[in-house]
Every structure is written in C-alpha cells, then in structure tokens.
Amino acid sequence: MPWSMLQGRVEALRLNLERARDLSVRELALDHVPLEEGVWDAAFDAIRSDSVSRLWELEQLSTGIDRSPHPLHQRVAWQKLAAIQEQSEDIFRECLELMGGLTFRERDLDNQICTFADELINECARSVGRMLTTIAIPAHNGGRHAGARHIAHVQFPEWDVWTLPLVTFEYGQVAITDRPEIDAFARKSAIDVHHGLGADQDVIEERIRALLSDAFATYTLGPAYACALMLLRLDFVAPDPDCREFVAQRVAMVRGILARIADGDVADLHDKLGKHWDQALHLVLGTDPGAADPLERLALDPATVFDTFNWFFLPQAAYAxxxxxxxxxxxxxxxxxxxxxxxxxxxxxxxxxxxxxxxxxxxxxxxxxxxxxxxxxxxxxxxxxxxxxxxxxxxxxxxxxxxxxxxxxxx
Structure with a gap:
C-alpha cells in the first residue's frame, strides 16, 4: 500500500509539472500587452526549464522506486519526493502569477499602471544601453526570481503614480546581473563582507544586490525613487532588529547616492527628505540616526557605488x-x-x-x-x-x- 501511494503521488506531480511546462510555452492572445520576444522568452522559458528539471528528477525517482531487486528505501523515496514537491510549488506559483498578471493587464484592471511601469523600465533599459527589458505585472509583492525572470511586480494595491518609481528597483536587479562588471562588483563585495563578518555569503550577496538595486533606482530615477521608498514603503518599526538594520542600510544607500547628485533644489529636497526620516525614526524608536554608519558592516560605500555606475553605464543613465x-x-x-x-x-x-x-x-x-x-x-x-x-x-x-x-x- 505505501509504495502504490507513493507512485500515485509521483504520477500526480508529473502531470502537474507537465501542465506548467506546456502552459509556459503556450502563446497567449494578448491584444493590449506588448511583449518583446526576448522578454517573453526570459519569463516563460525559465519556468519551462525549471519544470523540465523537476520532471527529470521525478523520472529518476520513479526509476529508483521500480528498480529490482533493490528499490529505493521507502523513507528515502518519500524524502526525495517531498524535496521535488517543494521546488515544484515555486514553479506553480510563478506560473499562475505570471499568467494571471498578464490576463489582468489584458483586461486593463490595473488602470494602465503596468503600462506606465513598462515604459519606465524601458527608459531605464535604453539609458543604460540594454535593449532587453522586463514585463510588469500586478502582484501582491515581489517574487523571489523576478530579476532572473525579467519580471517586475507592481504591488497590489499600490497601483498609483506615487509608488510607480519603486518598479525601477526590480529592473535594477536585472541591470546589475546583466552588466558583467557590476555583477562581479556585487560578488566581490559579498566575498569581502563574508570574510570580514563570517556570515552566510548567499545572504550577504542577496542583501548587497538589493542595496545596489536601490542605488541603481536612485541613480537612474532621481529623487522620485527616494521619496517613494522612504516615505511610502520602508518599515522602520519592523519587530525584527535585523530587518530594521537592513532598512537603515537601504536608506543610507539611497541618501548617499542622492547626495552625489544633490545641488541647488535637489540638495534642498535631499535635506527635507532626510529630516522627515530622521524625525520619524527618533520619535518612534527613540534612536539617534547619526549614532553609527549602518553600511559600515557591509563595507559598501555609496560614493564608490556611484562612481562604479558612472564608469560602466552610459552617460545618459545618471539622473543629473x-x-x-x-x-x-x-x-x-x-x-x-x-x-x-x-x-x-x-x-x-x-x-x-x-x-x-x-x-x-x-x-x-x-x-x-x-x-x-x-x-x-x-x-x-x-x-x-x-x-x-x-x-x-x-x-x-x-x-x-x-x-x-x-x-x-x-x-
């Protein structure tokens, strides 16, 4: 009985993965959502590739279950199936989110905010000399693989012009990965911090790439990104101290990049924004915002990041x-x-x-x-x-x- 139950689960998961694989390459009849061929491939082929990989793992598992005279031990087989199932859930979630988001856009239920997001991303892509951009879809929050899939999420219910600048953060993840020199800069920074702190290198690199994406969004979009991020998005009262530290690091990076382009009225807005943030922080948490450099532990200097972007991106990319x-x-x-x-x-x-x-x-x-x-x-x-x-x-x-x-x- 246990073995037939296991084989039934394997067969059910196989059918589900095949549906996701076939759905990811099925052409949609989208009349109002312009999709460049390269963006379409990046979004759907990644899902198809992951589906095929999980199907191969299932095939190997089935072979092990049926192997005679020494089949896989029952406990080992169930553990392998659980691991494949967990990875498959991410595929199903991504597939449904992408197909649902595109259908949502096709019916214009987002009041064209994703159309504006597409254009904003296209502006960033053209300004840094990259022709392959991303597609924006409505979502509750950002997906784990948004950058790798060339997908940008416009978070529900923040479908307005005030939070629109935040979509450049997700394209920043694409731009940083696609530009080999900056991708190498992110990897080296993570290695340096790992050696200094001894923390998990993958976690450090994920945080550094997020900070670089904040820097990219401020560098290309200017004060609008800083305003949207600091005044509407970041949660400086998060209960987790590590989350609060990360928020402080993001603010320090954004303010550091903005300071490099600050002159005249830009400097005035930079100062006002900083005062709003520092006063709120002090009133709510009772902390001194100037007590320490939140980026010190990560050894990531905004001025160095700004100069790196200036060196490797086209001149028109920088907000001036x-x-x-x-x-x-x-x-x-x-x-x-x-x-x-x-x-x-x-x-x-x-x-x-x-x-x-x-x-x-x-x-x-x-x-x-x-x-x-x-x-x-x-x-x-x-x-x-x-x-x-x-x-x-x-x-x-x-x-x-x-x-x-x-x-x-x-x-």
Missing part, C-alpha cells in the same frame, strides 16, 4: 541636476495652480526629450511642497505620463539599435 530643472519647473507651476482657486492644475507641454522620470519627479516635488497634491495631482500626473508615452512612441528609434554613449536625449 539638469534633469531636476524640468521637475522644478513643472512642479512649481503645479504648486502655484493648486494655491490659486481660479486655476486648475494643467498638463505641461511635452517634448520628445521628456521622460516619465521627469513627470514623476515633478509630481513628487509638488507633493513635498504642497501635501494637497497627493489627491489633486494623481490624475494630472497620469495624463502627463500618457502624453509622454504617446509622443515618444512617435519618435523612438527602432528596437535592436544599440545606443551610442552620447549625452542624454533620445534614450
């Missing part, structure tokens, strides 16, 4: 003070319109040079200076984002054309 001029111009105008009861905030004139990061930074500038903009400005910012997408869609260079290392325009 000149980019902030557009944000200040648009944001200041919105603030004036918001204060005047006779005026309604209007969408500014858009040129082909403008990017979604201009709109998001302008909107965050207005929100920092006029809190009422959080409700008044969401629709205006959405309309501005759509106009930027429309006008850039008419002027964009053909796909597959590598970008020269020239100064900013058309990324």
């Amino acid at each position: 003070v000149d980019d902030w001029d557009t944000a200040v111009q648009w944001g200041s105008r919105w603030c004036k319109e918001l204060r005047d009861p006779k005026l309604s905030p209007a969408v500014p004139a858009v040129a082909p040079i403008n990017r979604l990061r201009d709109a998001l930074n302008a909107s965050w500038y207005a929100r920092i200076h006029e809190p009422a903009w959080v409700t008044e400005g969401a629709d205006v910012t959405r309309e501005l984002c759509q106009q930027i997408i429309d006008i850039r869609g008419r002027t964009r260079r053909p796909p597959g054309v590598e970008l020269p290392g020239a100064i900013r325009p058309d990324p």
Whole structure:
C-alpha cells in the first residue's frame, strides 16, 4: 500500500509539472500587452526549464522506486519526493502569477499602471544601453526570481503614480546581473563582507544586490525613487532588529547616492527628505540616526557605488541636476495652480526629450511642497505620463539599435 501511494503521488506531480511546462510555452492572445520576444522568452522559458528539471528528477525517482531487486528505501523515496514537491510549488506559483498578471493587464484592471511601469523600465533599459527589458505585472509583492525572470511586480494595491518609481528597483536587479562588471562588483563585495563578518555569503550577496538595486533606482530615477521608498514603503518599526538594520542600510544607500547628485533644489529636497526620516525614526524608536554608519558592516560605500555606475553605464543613465530643472519647473507651476482657486492644475507641454522620470519627479516635488497634491495631482500626473508615452512612441528609434554613449536625449 505505501509504495502504490507513493507512485500515485509521483504520477500526480508529473502531470502537474507537465501542465506548467506546456502552459509556459503556450502563446497567449494578448491584444493590449506588448511583449518583446526576448522578454517573453526570459519569463516563460525559465519556468519551462525549471519544470523540465523537476520532471527529470521525478523520472529518476520513479526509476529508483521500480528498480529490482533493490528499490529505493521507502523513507528515502518519500524524502526525495517531498524535496521535488517543494521546488515544484515555486514553479506553480510563478506560473499562475505570471499568467494571471498578464490576463489582468489584458483586461486593463490595473488602470494602465503596468503600462506606465513598462515604459519606465524601458527608459531605464535604453539609458543604460540594454535593449532587453522586463514585463510588469500586478502582484501582491515581489517574487523571489523576478530579476532572473525579467519580471517586475507592481504591488497590489499600490497601483498609483506615487509608488510607480519603486518598479525601477526590480529592473535594477536585472541591470546589475546583466552588466558583467557590476555583477562581479556585487560578488566581490559579498566575498569581502563574508570574510570580514563570517556570515552566510548567499545572504550577504542577496542583501548587497538589493542595496545596489536601490542605488541603481536612485541613480537612474532621481529623487522620485527616494521619496517613494522612504516615505511610502520602508518599515522602520519592523519587530525584527535585523530587518530594521537592513532598512537603515537601504536608506543610507539611497541618501548617499542622492547626495552625489544633490545641488541647488535637489540638495534642498535631499535635506527635507532626510529630516522627515530622521524625525520619524527618533520619535518612534527613540534612536539617534547619526549614532553609527549602518553600511559600515557591509563595507559598501555609496560614493564608490556611484562612481562604479558612472564608469560602466552610459552617460545618459545618471539622473543629473539638469534633469531636476524640468521637475522644478513643472512642479512649481503645479504648486502655484493648486494655491490659486481660479486655476486648475494643467498638463505641461511635452517634448520628445521628456521622460516619465521627469513627470514623476515633478509630481513628487509638488507633493513635498504642497501635501494637497497627493489627491489633486494623481490624475494630472497620469495624463502627463500618457502624453509622454504617446509622443515618444512617435519618435523612438527602432528596437535592436544599440545606443551610442552620447549625452542624454533620445534614450
């Protein structure tokens, strides 16, 4: 009886894995979700590859069960099946999330926020000279393999322009892995920290890659990412001290990168953001934010990271003070319109040079200076984002054309 039960479980898991394998390569009829061939392959072929690997393991297990005269011991066979089942659950979860997310987008249930996320990711990809981007899908939270699968998650229910900058974090994971020099920098940093602390190297490397992704998002998107991350996402009252330390490290990295581009109004926003964070930290936790360097244990200097990005990414990738001029111009105008009861905030004139990061930074500038903009400005910012997408869609260079290392325009 136990052996027939085991064989039945093996057969059931085999059928489930075959469904996931076949589903991952089945072409969907998506009329409203543009998928580049390379992105499609990266997302679905990874699921198919993992399914095939688990099927091979099941085949080996079946061979062992049926082997005569010395079949696998019952306990060993069940343990092997449990391990394969656990890994398979991740495949099923990923497959359902990806297919469900794409179907969700096809019916426009996310109010086009994933379309904006796609464009924001495309801007980042083009600016760093990478043509293969990612596909954004709605999800509750980020997946474990999002970067490797070229999938970016727009977290439910945060489907608005204020948290939109956070999607650049997930593309940062892709960009860091795809750029060999920066991937090597992450690995070396993890090895150095491992030797110094003796902690698990995989855990250290995962944390360092997350910090580098924060750095990338701030480096390419500017203050909008810092505002969204620090004011809306990070939990500095997490009960786990290790989680709080990681939050402090992420804030230190973001503020360190932002300080490198801080000048004039950027410096003013950088200071205001830092004060908001430090005051909240002190009031809630009663800690002195300046007591220690949270990045010291990881030996990861934001200035070194910034210089590394400058060396290996194209010049137009970095958010610069000149980019902030557009944000200040648009944001200041919105603030004036918001204060005047006779005026309604209007969408500014858009040129082909403008990017979604201009709109998001302008909107965050207005929100920092006029809190009422959080409700008044969401629709205006959405309309501005759509106009930027429309006008850039008419002027964009053909796909597959590598970008020269020239100064900013058309990324």
